[in-house]
Amino acid sequence: MSVISTPPLRAFTLALIQLGNIGSNKLKNLQHAREMIVKAAQGKHSTKKPDIIVLPECFNSPYGHTHFPVYAEKIGYVPGKLYDVQQSPSESVQMLSSVAKEIRTWIIGGSIPEQDAESDNKFYNTCTVYNPDGDLVAIHRKVHLFDIDIPGKIKFKESETLTGGTTLNAFNTDFARIGLGICYDIRFPEMAMIAARQGCHMLIYPGAFNLTTGPLHWELLQRSRAVDNQVFVAMCSPARDLTAGYHAWGHSMVVDPMARVLKEAGEDEEIIYADIEPDALKDARAGIPVTVQRRFDVYTDVSRK
């Protein structure tokens, strides 16, 4: 396994923006998201501003496979290569970078439809991450596309317009290593397992579950990934809008390594804050030491190539 540098986990504060008013006007969506990020940074929570702020899946466009190509932007980020945000062809990247720099806070920019830099017919559902200097430091292209068909309830086929990402992604801050996924990715435990075994303390998934799977699986999946891996897990949803084509479940949530729900939003636009305490992870792993009891002589460690 390649050696991955992992910073020690330090106490930090996370803010999830359950964004509302996501309509058909992209510029308005970007403006509103910017205002809410500034509000989250100013929000009175404990004695300090949050260290990291998260937006939901598809925050700059309506959610639906017909919308992706219409709203898609080229980003052209290549991991490991210097990326000049000023020259970015993406207005969403420019906005997120400038606001991260202004408030001097990490931002996980939910997700946006991305057009491949090389191919006009290839689109991804992409999360971008910014440090407090406004640098774009990581991206995650949704790996598992949301293709489901529950007769009479919900049919969705992201693969009609999107291509799945081909890499697993995580990034280091000065307070934690954070693994990224987008929505449906949370249904795949291998992805979370690999991130956790490669040193992630927290897994964050911008998401947008629906009124069929939300009540059944939204909390269950987060608590499952948390207890399986003894890590913090969070999902950030858009607010529910029954006038929109897609009805998001809401209930943005933060779960601790014992699978306790630390914070949960309702259905409307809201900002929730959670204090992430290193002892919660340390105590979970000390009390129930599954991280050192695995039987890789009996089954394979999926985090090793």
Ligand SMILES: O=C(O)CCC(=O)C(=O)O
């Ligand atoms: O897995 C689910 O039930 C919902 C997934 C979803 O909405 C998405 O991937 O965007």
